[in-house]
Amino acid sequence: MRHAMIIDHHGYRFQLDEGSGAARLSPLADDAPVWQGTLYPALHVQDAAGARRTLHASGTPDGAAVRLDFGGEATGSLTLRETDFGLELADLELDLRGLALVDILLGASSLTDEQRTRVSDPDFPEWPDFRSGAVCVPSARPAPPASILRRWDLGQATVPLGLFGPALGSPYGAAFPRPVYAAAFGDDRGWLLAGAGEVPDAALTLEMRGTSGALRWRYREDLWAPPAGPRRWPSFARVSWGRTAVAAFDSYFRSFERGRPDASSAAAASAWNSWGDFRRGDFDVPAAVAAAVGLEAEGYVLDDGWESSESSGLPRTDRFPDLVATAESVRAAGLEVGFWQSVGWIVDLEEAGLGPDDLIPGVDGTPRTANWGMDPRDAAHWALDPSSPRTRAFLEQRMRRIIREYRPAVIKLDFGYGLPGPDTGAPRDPAYRGDRLGDSLYRILADAARDEDPGVMIQLYGIHPLHAQIADLVALDDMGDHGDHAEAEGHRHWSVWAALLGAHGVVVNGSSGYFWDQDGEVVLDTAVLGSPGAVLPLFDERQRPTARQLARRRAINRWHRTTSRWDPLWLDSELGRIDVQPRVVSWGRVERGGVLAALCLRAESAGRLDDPAVASLAHSGDWALVSLDGAGVFDGPTAVIPITSGVLELPRGVEAVERWADGAATPVEPDFVEGRLVLRATEADLDAGLEGWVLK
Known part of the structure; x- marks a missing residue:
């Protein structure tokens, strides 16, 4: 490469040609690339006559910046900034010279005339050029869960990376883990990630065409008036890399600061959510409480x-x-109360005091409607436009009234993602367009709630740190997205991605599915994630919970971590290969000072855990261990929750042991074998309501 930028980082060499923007990533020990593509932005534009074309950049180094020339039709500049996580594409400036910006593409280069005749999508005139063996988008497919797909598995596909979801082509997957604002590309030798450096002012998608990919910022300013003034993006994109796709995402996520105080321990309170019963039409709140x-x-x-x-x-x-x-x-019964709120929808305009000018318009000015699946034949809601002062005032006043009248401890914000995409509607003010639409709606409501009550906690879904910084509490959505038969497996898959939030000062809620018989896996992983949450039905005659099922929920509600900063200890968990999806197996929670504060042990790991942190224990069956004071599961007071029958041998001493069942503790004599504490859980014990032990 001529005028090449070279970064040797984390065992990989990244190279970028400053003239063309062509780049590649390869292991230091192997020059064959795991990824290659173009990292200068390409501009898909429309001129005044309505003709579209894609403009590709050539670069000329100019001090710390690179001057960009788009064939004489547009110009710009970009700073390529080496960072601890990889590379930042900062201070992007564009002079479009009157051209309408349809898209910005990261990962597109020009085709020859012969190659262009083979393009199967005339509306996407230039083919993507990110090339790798596989692509990774967290939970790109929800049922069965899949995050890593071979390069040919998606075909001609658009995968939303932000909050739009089905509006731009993905299967319905509710909220979690979107937004991710990034995608990773690589193979079993390593991965490169490319993602947004700020909340996108466009709808961000992954475009797969054949076996190649590109990131696409979808503006559609051929439909919507552009913003006034010069075009500048302080942190347009960030590039990171790592041995696995999970490591690449972790490095990328760690490049973002929290931006607000870490969540307090109150955000980790165990919560029961009414949706498990409300969705079936059962509104008996006193009985549920x-x-x-x-x-x-x-x-x-x-x-x-x-x-x-x-x-x-x-x-x-x-x-x-x-x-x-x-x-x-609810409060008199000893529980804090929370309320759910949809952020982007409204049904009764008259009741809300709103009109057409307060809603997302189409090109013809007519307000657009939306629903969770974006199916035009289904009932739909009006979509709120935060451009309108009346809309913002309605959202703020609605939230303030809820806080004043009901004094909730938690506000659960939802459905900032079932909104019209930029192909059909857009906010009147460009400042709220793209993925900033949902982000702004969440922020308006969160800010109003905290202004009314600084102690109220905000719950969201989604794993990107820029999204999570709005929240005190981020929950895995209910497991229904994975199908009735796969809730447990889905939770194990999602737990990998949820664990990446541990470094970001927000409490992670494990959530549950709708089926009690799969809840054991959820409880296991929740012990590591931290905060228990449930949408399990309490009064469904088709699945009355057993004593065993109730016991493990009671146990995790009583014993769980309340801290907001930690790192996962993956042990034998699978972090993803081209032919194997990410999923947790046995894993742990490491807090400040390297303390192992929680541990999930699965039966399938017995005899194969060789990490020094756990190599001296032995187990059969499934177990969860939770430190009760932060000293660590092998040192201080610790709760041990049996999920299935088995034996656990721990390398630690104790002064006392309490056995818990049916909400009560009984002192028992500790059992030591060859210096190790031994705990045994039988099928009869579990069926009788054994919750676990407290080791002191």
């Missing part, structure tokens, strides 16, 4: 179904004739 108290939950969240109409912020009086009294009764 009594059951949640019996399971030692610390909070109860009223989910979708409490409002007169979705997003009104007013109670449905036939279900809750006195919602203030209902909230008081």
